[in-house]
Amino acid sequence: MKDSHYDVAIIGAGMSGLAAGIRLAHFGRKVCIFERHNAPGGLNSFYSLEGRKYDVGLHAMTNYVAPGVKGTPLGKLLRQLRIEREEFALCPQKQSKISFGPRGESVLKFTNDFAVLDAEVAAKFPAQADGWRKLVGLVKTYDDVSLDAKPLSAREVVGRHISDPLLTDMIFCPVMYYGSAQERDMEFGQFVIMFKALFLEGFARPLDGVRVIIRVLLDKFRAAGGERRMKCGVKQIIEEQGRAARLVLDDGTEVTAGHVISSIGFPETMKLCGPAHTAEADANTGALSFIETISVFNRQPAEWGWGEDTIIFFNDSARFEYAQAKEQVDIRSGVICLPNNFDFGAGRLPEGIFRVTCLANYDRWAHLPEEQYQADKKRWFEAAVRSARRFLPAVDDAVLAKAQLTTDMFTPRTIKKFTGHLNGAIYGAPQKVRNGRTHLQNLYLCGTDQGFLGIVGAMLSGISMANYHVLQGPARG
Amino acid sequence: MTKDDCKKLVIDIISDIAPDEDLSAIKPEIRLRDQLQLDSMDFLDIVMELRKRHGIEVPEADYAHLASLESCAEYLTPKFATKA
Numbered sequence: 253m254k255d256s257h258y259d260v261a262i263i264g265a266g267m268s269g270l271a272a273g274i275r276l277a278h279f280g281r282k283v284c285i286f287e288r289h290n291a292p293g294g295l296n297s298f299y300s301l302e303g304r305k306y307d308v309g310l311h312a313m314t315n316y317v318a319p320g321v322k323g324t325p326l327g328k329l330l331r332q333l334r335i336e337r338e339e340f341a342l343c344p345q346k347q348s349k350i351s352f353g354p355r356g357e358s359v360l361k362f363t364n365d366f367a368v369l370d371a372e373v374a375a376k377f378p379a380q381a382d383g384w385r386k387l388v389g390l391v392k393t394y395d396d397v398s399l400d401a402k403p404l405s406a407r408e409v410v411g412r413h414i415s416d417p418l419l420t421d422m423i424f425c426p427v428m429y430y431g432s433a434q435e436r437d438m439e440f441g442q443f444v445i446m447f448k449a450l451f452l453e454g455f456a457r458p459l460d461g462v463r464v465i466i467r468v469l470l471d472k473f474r475a476a477g478g479e480r481r482m483k484c485g486v487k488q489i490i491e492e493q494g495r496a497a498r499l500v501l502d503d504g505t506e507v508t509a510g511h512v513i514s515s516i517g518f519p520e521t522m523k524l525c526g527p528a529h530t531a532e533a534d535a536n537t538g539a540l541s542f543i544e545t546i547s548v549f550n551r552q553p554a555e556w557g558w559g560e561d562t563i564i565f566f567n568d569s570a571r572f573e574y575a576q577a578k579e580q581v582d583i584r585s586g587v588i589c590l591p592n593n594f595d596f597g598a599g600r601l602p603e604g605i606f607r608v609t610c611l612a613n614y615d616r617w618a619h620l621p622e623e624q625y626q627a628d629k630k631r632w633f634e635a636a637v638r639s640a641r642r643f644l645p646a647v648d649d650a651v652l653a654k655a656q657l658t659t660d661m662f663t664p665r666t667i668k669k670f671t672g673h674l675n676g677a678i679y680g681a682p683q684k685v686r687n688g689r690t691h692l693q694n695l696y697l698c699g700t701d702q703g704f705l706g707i708v709g710a711m712l713s714g715i716s717m718a719n720y721h722v723l724q725g726p727a728r729g
Numbered sequence: 730m731t732k733d734d735c736k737k738l739v740i741d742i743i744s745d746i747a748p749d750e751d752l753s754a755i756k757p758e759i760r761l762r763d764q765l766q767l768d769s770m771d772f773l774d775i776v777m778e779l780r781k782r783h784g785i786e787v788p789e790a791d792y793a794h795l796a797s798l799e800s801c802a803e804y805l806t807p808k809f810a811t812k813a
Contacts, residue, residue, distance in 0.1 A: 279781055322749065334745065
């Protein structure tokens with residue numbers, strides 16, 4: 253019966269689960285994180301292939317603010333987890349842009365200094381400048397972390413201030429691509445979180461990528477006395493008298509816990525319950541999935557004039573459509589990431605890396621025979637890269653091909669396999685559960701489907717749910 | 730335990746919670762919130778660290794007593810005394 257009861261059991265060793273675990277272990281709770289995979293990180297992880305290290309998920313950590321700026325999510329997270337800022341070794345972006353039109357004719361440049369975007373909007377959309385300022389004012393004062401806010405349509409709120417469809421689409425594109433689980437619109441609170449995270453704060457990453465952040469979290473969790481069981485997923489949550497009474501693990505053994513915090517998503521958690529809550533799950537399952545291509549070069553992107561922009565959000569069509577792809581991949585819009593273009597100071601990435609993310613359709617990838625799957629991957633890889641390159645200075649195909657060392661690609665199928673997210677829906681369920689409560693009194697959600705977005709958001713989600721449901725509860729928790 | 734000892738323990742806690750704050754010139758009579766950037770999450774952490782490190786319970790109704798260093802000492806010193 254060794255180790256079969258915990259004060260708190262956490263399902264999933266992603267950013268949110270690890271952050272919740274650190275809080276709980278720090279304050280003396282006996283806590284265990286159960287993770288089905290052998291690697292921690294969840295949606296933001298890393299892997300090695302043929303001796304080369306890759307990041308997956310994370311283009312950039314959003315919510316970056318310079319040292320000394322207080323009262324923002326990054327500062328709160330560092331304090332709550334007792335992490336020294338230097339431990340994350342964050343290097344800020346150089347600049348990014350939103351590039352629209354078949355050849356990227358309309359451009360809004362932005363950096364970690366909001367004044368740059370502000371000036372771009374004023375210069376390129378003078379008639380919208382007043383509305384833009386009002387919208388920014390509203391975003392700055394909106395209580396986006398309220399756990400009980402009434403849902404509002406972001407389209408509707410933004411529409412009150414901005415009337416130009418091109419500017420509207422250019423604002424929504426990055427905000428949606430970096431976190432919206434909803435098609436075409438998003439809840440205004442979610443919009444505010446992302447707007448602040450991307451534009452009012454900014455982008456950064458450690459030179460060595462997301463593994464640095466995960467390593468810090470793992471070390472804190474271990475030092476605080478937390479337990480972690482890898483390759484040990486939770487197969488079922490057994491309900492008794494309105495409580496999560498027992499957890500059945502993948503190996504068939506059972507554990508009990510005073511509280512259960514699930515970071516695996518709302519529908520995924522509902523389906524784990526015994527009896528399964530299939531109807532609730534099906535009514536709130538995400539449909540948005542993605543592909544991402546990675547090309548590795550033996551040249552630095554700057555040699556081709558690709559050395560300025562860190563992230564480029566692109567769209568070639570008259571309107572930007574953020575919705576499930578009709579074909580396997582929707583290459584009309586997407587996100588380019590050139591990780592070499594963070595300001596790493598004296599350091600630099602040894603190889604050139606070029607990543608492209610586009611919306612994709614899970615169903616059209618899920619059930620393909622292996623041979624077809626591989627062939628389609630190859631075909632869409634080429635298509636996505638070609639589409640994205642329209643928004644970068646032109647380089648000869650032959651030059652790129654000669655410099656290319658290797659490539660990799662994930663599809664909706666890869667996402668489902670490694671994260672368990674139904675439909676390969678990276679950003680989870682369209683309706684978020686802000687207070688984290690479920691139908692069971694001791695089962696709570698954290699992470700993607702609680703609804704604080706981005707990786708800083710994910711960590712704050714774990715922190716908030718641990719605080720709110722466990723640590724601030726009755727003295728004995 | 731003197732009130733000064735008590736203040737020191739509170740400062741120790743704050744310096745761990747908010748290492749990015751300068752605590753060298755805190756004025757004991759002035760509200761902590763007015764001198765430092767501390768939010769409700771931080772105050773909650775002060776309460777929880779008091780419980781964790783010193784076994785001292787601060788019920789929610791008494792949180793106002795933690796407003797300044799002076800009021801902290803006033804409120805917490807007797808609690809440390811009964812514990813000892």
